[in-house]
Amino acid sequence: MEARSRCRLPCSYYMTCKCCMKRMDGKGKSFIRRTLGSTGFVQAVGTKAGPNGTTLVSTGLSDLDKIIGGGIPLGGIIMIMEDIEAPHHLLLLRYFLAQGVVHGQPLLFASPLTSPKSFLGTLPGLTKGKDSKGNVDLQKSGQSADGLRIAWQYQRYLNEQKALETRRQRQQEIASQSWASGRLHASSLSPNLSSSVTSGSLEYTGTFDLRKSMDQAMLNAVNTVCFSLQGETDMAPLHGQCAAFVTTHSRSVQEVPNVGRIAMQSIYAPQSMHLFSEWKMLSFLAWLKGIIRTANVVGLVTFPASLLKPSVLVRLQHLADILLSVEAVSDDHKEMEAMLTDYQDISGLLHVHKLASINTQVPSFPEASTYSIKVSRRKEVVLEHLHLAPVDVYGKGSGNAGAAQVLCSTPANAPSSLDF
Amino acid sequence: MLEEAIGWDDRQAGGQFILVKDCVATSAGFLLNYFLKKVLTSAEKSSTLAPRNIQQGPPKVVFLALSAPFSHYNRICKKQGCNLTAFRESGDLVFAELFSEESTWDQKKPQNPGVSVSVSTSVSAGHEVAHTCDKLVVGVYRRLRDMAKKSSACGVEGCKGTFIMIDDLSLLEVAAGGSRAHVLDFLHYCQVLSFNSKRCSLISLIHGDIYSSTLFSSFLRELEHAADVVISVEPLSTGYATDIHGQLKVVNRTISSSTSRKMSEVPQLSSFGGRIPLNTCTTYPQDTDSDQLRFLS
Structure with a gap:
């Protein structure tokens, strides 16, 4: 009773605040659903309980968390299809890593860059x-x-x-x-x-400032493993790194659960992956998904979708728990400009293709399939619904088909692009 | 409704092959759960819940899970009132968790001492590679066969055929290193495998959209040809709906009157099961979030 009366936090802090933790420990049992005890909820820094006994981990962007239903489920893989002409996926990747650093979570970062370690220096810093x-x-x-x-x-x-x-x-x-x-x-x-x-930094999702860079002391305190994919001729080293990383986070080994984050940038990129057969890569990712699921690890994998064979691409999409894609917008796209009121502020589009359905068979659908990526005041990334301009009925309105196709979600098997 | 379309009744013989196709937009995992529950709970009256004797019958379901761990299926079935753990302990369900097994995805090169192999012709080398790729498939098949031998030794009368479920075939293909022939062989072996002189039935999921481009479609077409019933799960053709998640299309190629399939006759294509929108109970508040799926006509 006492614990409950003390807990006055808004519900977004549910399960992460101290009072709720106390209740979870079993002191105020009458207020907990019985089933909660038997769930796989993992109490660790920066986690919260999700639906169906999953544990959610933040992506570092509160807007993205909201879109994908609270966060990445522990043991899940989020895949981002890159726009090969724009670095928007790096933005999401930075937030993902920065959130891990803030929560003191070990990181494994594999990238085709020559020195992945230097990429960690570009992480956004916490807003102090x-x-x-x-x-x-x-x-x-x-x-x-x-x-x-x-x-x-x-x-x-x-x-x-x-x-x-x-x-x-x-x-x-x-x-x-x-x-x-x-x-x-x-x-x-x-x-x-x-x-x-600082007092607020252990919130579920941190607030980051893109203009600042991550505190070096914080970065040093976190156990990071960097891995360059460049010049690799065999999967074995990466395979080994991942295996070692995951085993230290397996649920049976850890007494104090701590979430690990695996981030892989531009896997399948031609500069690193031209030597491997597609089957090797696929089985590597399937293996990775398998071992991640049973450990206290979340994964983020980005890959250039347009460089892949269609069949491989679909296989990857099936492997992903959460599937997103980013797309840049060009400055002078007249049709889009006419359709969106805030086109000047938009720096890219985020498409949501698939959301996690771990431990459930009911698929969850996003509110909208496309969101706009904005960088407000050059320091904060905001994901918003698209603001459509009122339709100009009397206008010529003939060439809008292309833009409409981008903005409106069509069913996957619609006979024509305008049929939705 | 669905069973009608499939032609699923009690006096079915073994050797049926049900192929479930899905795509990224709509996953058909729910159908596997549906069948799993259906098969496991179907003959519960006869085999009772009393502890089993030493003499064990053949398993009702052998589940090869490549895309999710046991806990995932267990949780879903538990919500539908079917305890998989109990079935697993009683031996009705044999669950092969290949998903998180290291050896499933092991793609290491064959460990042959490179220098001494001077005689190795290209044929034998190819053989060896094929062998390592197929290690998993062969291993799984061996396990199944051993099980079948054991169960036929201590025969229990009055049980239906065993179902082999695979989730999913496209991952099995990945595990086999991309050799389609091995997967097809495996499926054929599974079908002719018999537990207790009853042939196994096969229910398998495959992601159809992987093979949508014409270059790769031959594998899917071969599978569809081998299957008795093809269920394809698609997003709703009329567009998004909040409560209806998709539609099923059932193509039943068996002849409904006779229990055995005759190759000479033309498969009956007229029994299109129509379009069954599959519906989730979203009307409940979040608290009583039930994992039920309803089939509406």
Whole structure:
């Protein structure tokens, strides 16, 4: 009872805050569904419980988490089909790795770059003191806006609400702080890290600033394995690295579960993979999927879709638990510009093809199949629904078919591209 | 509804081959679960829930899982009121978890001492490669055959044929190193394998869209030819719907009147099962999230 009354956090913190953790431990049993005890939920830094006994791990982008249903299920592989002309997949990859670094999760990064280690230097840094700054902004804007919107006799309610909110926030801070320190000591990370970690940084999803770079101390504290695919003539070294990485994270070995992240950039890229047969690669990925599923590991694999044979591409798509694709937009695409109100701000499009259905047979469908990728104020990546401009009925409207095809989701077996 | 279309009744003989095709947009994994549950719970009255004797009958289902671990299937079936773990313990279900087995995806080169092989002709070298690629398939088949021998030694009367389920064939192809001939051979062997003098039936999933381009379609066409019933799962042709996830198309090539297939007669193609929208219960609130699927006509 006591635990429940203390837990006033909004539901997005459910299962990650201290109070809920306590309840999970079994002190307030009456409030838990019985089935929860038998699920495979893994308590670790930066995880939360998902549907059907899965454990979710953040991608590092809160918008992307929302789109794919909370996060990547532990033991799942998220695949991103690259646009070979644009580096949008690297953006998602950076967030994925940065989130791992912030949570102190070991990383395995394989890439066709000559020095994958240097890529880790380009990870975005955490937004520091964001809470205080954000609050100031909020208060400022709040005051001006409130004056316009709210009648004076309701002002006192507003104050009350504010007081409640600040109290809540303080409580949350305290909770996360004590929880963070507890968890960090348990997982025996360097004290350096625990001191550098700010109160809000152990949230499920961090807030990153693209202009900053990742704190070097933080990066050093995390156990990273980098692997260059360039010049490799055999799968065996990568195979071995992955096997070693996964076995240290297998569910039976770890007493204190810690999530590992495997990221593979541009697998199948011609500069690294021209020597391997497609069957070898496929069986490697199938093997990887198999061992990841039973360990505390999530995987992110990107591959250039347009360079693959269609049959191999479809096989890969079937292997993925979550399948996304990114696409750049050109600056002067007249049709698209006419159809979208905020075309100037959009830097790319994200398509959602498949969502995870682990431990269930009911497929989950995304709200929309296409989202726009924006970089707001050059520091934050935002994924948004497309804002379609009102249709110009009387306009010529003849050449819009191409743009409409991109923006509207057609069923996979529709007889024509306009039939949806 | 679905059973009608398949022609599934009690007096069926073994040796049936049901092929389930799906694509990226709609997964047909639910059909395997449906069949698994159906077969396992079908003859429950006769074989009772009492602890089995030492004398074990043949398994009802042999499941070769290449795309998901046991816990995945177990969880789904549990929600539908079918405890796979119990069936596994009682021997009704033999679950081969090839998914996370290292050896399944092992593609190492044959360990031959390179210098001493001076006599090796190209034929024998090819043989060797084929052998290593096919290691998995042969291994699985051996396990099945041993099982069959054991079970026929202590015969139990009145049991139906064993079902071999494969999830899924395209991964089996990957595991076999891309040699289609081996996969086809394996399927044929499975079909002629008999437990207790009853031929095995085969239910297999395959991702049809892999073979959609004409270059690779021969494998799928051969499979479809070998199959008695082809069920294809597609996204709804009329477009997206929130509650209906797709449609099934059933092509039944067996002759419904006779139990055995006669090759001389023309397969009956008229029994198109029509389009069965498959529906999930999304009307329930999230809490009572049930994994049931309903077949509507």
